[in-house]
Amino acid sequence: MQFYLNGYRPGDPLLHEAHPSVAGSSNDLPAEVDVLIVGCGPAGLILAAQLARFPEISTAIIDRREGPLQVGQADGVACRTVEMFEAFGLARRLVDEAYWVNEVCFWQPDPDDQRRITRTGRVRDTDAEVSEFPHVIVNQARMLAYLLEQLERSARRLSPHYGLHATGLSIGSRADDDHPVAVTVQPIRGGNAAGDPQTIRARYVVGCDGARSATRGAIGRELIGDARNVSWGVMDVLCATDFPDIRRKCTIQSADSGSIVLIPREGGYLARFYVELDVGRGSGSLVGREVTLEQIVATANRILRPYTVEVRDVGWWSVYEIGQRLCSKFDDVPVEEMATRLPRVFLAGDACHTHSAKAGQGMNVSMADAFNLGWKLAAVLRGVARAELLHTYSEERQRVAQELIDFDEEWSRMLSTPPRRPGDPDGIGMDPEEFRSYFLSHGRYTAGVATTYGRSMITATGDSQHLAVGFTVGMRFHSAPVIRLADAKPVQLGHVAQADGAWRLYVFSDRGGPAEPGGRFRALCEFLASDRSPVTRFTPVDADPDSVIDVRAILQHDHRDIELTSLPTVLLPRKGRFGLVDCEKVFCPDADAGDIFDVRRVDRGDGCMVLVRPDQYISHVLPLDAHDELAGFLGQVLLALRPAVR
DSSP states (O other): OOOOOOOSSSOOOOSSOOOGGGGGOOSSSSSSEEEEOOSHHHHHHHHHHTTTTTTTEEEEEEEESSSSSSSSOOEEEOOOHHHHHHTTTHHHHHHHHHHHHHHEEEEEETTTTTEEEEEEEEEEEEOOTTOOOOEEEOOHHHHHHHHHEEEEESOOOOOOEEEEEEEEEEOOTTTTSOOOOEEEEEETTTEOOOOOOEEEEEEEEEEOTTTTTTTHHTTTOOOOEEEEEEEEEEEEEEEEEEEETSSEEEEEESSOOEEEEEETTTTTTTTEEEEEEOSSSSSSOOOTTTOOOOHHHHHHHHTTTOEEEEEEEEEEEEEEEEEEEEEEEEEOGGGGGGTOOOOOOEGGGGTTTTSOOOOOOOHHHHHHHHHHHHHHHHHTTTSSSSSSHHHHHHHHHHHHHHHHHHHHHHHHHHHHHOOOOEEEEESSOHHHHHHHHHHTTTHHTTTOOOOOOSBBBBBOOTTTTTGBBTTTTTTTTOOOOOOOOTEEEEGGGGGGOOSSSSEEEEEOOOSSSSGSSTTTTHHHHHHHTTTTSSHHHHHHSSSOOOOSEEEEEEEEOOGGGOOOOGGGGGSOOEEETTTTTOOOOOEEETTTOOOOOTTBOOOTOEEEEEEOOTTBEEEHHHHHTOOHHHHHHHHHHHHSHHHHHO
């Protein structure tokens, strides 16, 4: 963590100095903003947190609720989401408070007595190689509280405007209109209108306003899909029980009373039960009836036999129907107009895809939507990227949502299919081993690290993939331990990627590295420091040299064998108003934790460049001498702010 770049000041270094626009301003809804975010759930607040990193961008957040969420519905936080929270500086706080999902237990009917359940298996939840972070459980409201606190500490001092319902949206067609999207908002109190409507104009609007999204309706999009006519009850409870795995995540399938997904919660005592309700196999169908908490508890006890659960206190409970629905596109531009029109309105989270909660992916995918969109909006608004970049949001995230719908349909079907009875291998029902195998085989998907983006203006082909087999083009940059050269500190390489909108260029040296005069590593560094380099050409004159493209080097040498002062200047950039040297750009292998060149299978003889976009997904793998190819690829996305010098 770096601070004091522009001068020492006492107090909390993570409390940013207020932007000049904040001085003397009121908390009234502004008439014009760069970005209006409708809804402050997980997607809305991640987007706001990303945009808040750029004080020059004005952002407003509205929500029809009258205050912050107090009790969250979503709770599962995938490994990939924790990695994303690390980019915002919030991962440590999250994992310290959360429940860690270490093991998953499978319970199914006892072969000797189908009226009882028995444990049939136990597996590790996620493989240790998946991520340096665990899969955790924490109340959604707590995660939102972390983000709200960070917004308040940002230079913009952002906070949502509660009690405002977006009732109308129109997009102007004038080419000279800087704020073409007009949104009508109605103040509400207690669910009723409480004042005159107001209008706010924006350059861009993002609808994060849930499954009943008014933003979605205003741009003519709709959620398409079907409900499965299967209801589940969910309850967060403090309970007395003799069930032995109450503090482990469990899937529990009975012979004739349905299924339970048990999720232990943070704090050591709370547990969440997802209870299948519409099971007519001896328990009495609840379809079409008003369901009570007592019925959910009674159904849970039938499924858990011979064990019992006695609910002592209820934090929250609800009933929902399984359904999978998806928008065909996540912005306002019809497919046939993409060549001539740029998007102005976007959808994220439940506003464009809905699914069941049992896959544990909804909140995670929603926040990933926002992280994908946030840096793109910021790059366009800051004038460092082409506006065509915004087309890639819907292209990338709609495909991810479709994959989630497909997975959720299959997983929900398997959970609702009764286990096959012993001695009847050809009968109906789910083979218990097939159920466990499916869970294990999809471990990377449920951890959130299987997303792969296809070829586009920001994702290249993998022609040089052999140079870094463990850094797959289109997938997230998989961190690994290294030693920071300047201070010999063991760190995770991926943690240098903050949510600051910068691209990362990781330069993995060949064997010669900086010690070889005239070698490829030195030649690349000289190019990156020159006036011909994308680092120079795409960086604003008055900005720090790594604000658009952040160059990092990973050497093959032991950190004790390299002098910091011997490094090329591009790896020792001068920054801030005092021209201070950033000494934290270079890393060496950590022999004790595993040499990164071996762990990520990076070619030692040739080395390579790994180009990573601001949301931590790999755009390109290139040879060290592919100077022009690097510049050409980035030139498709970024705007040249300085002329090329030959």
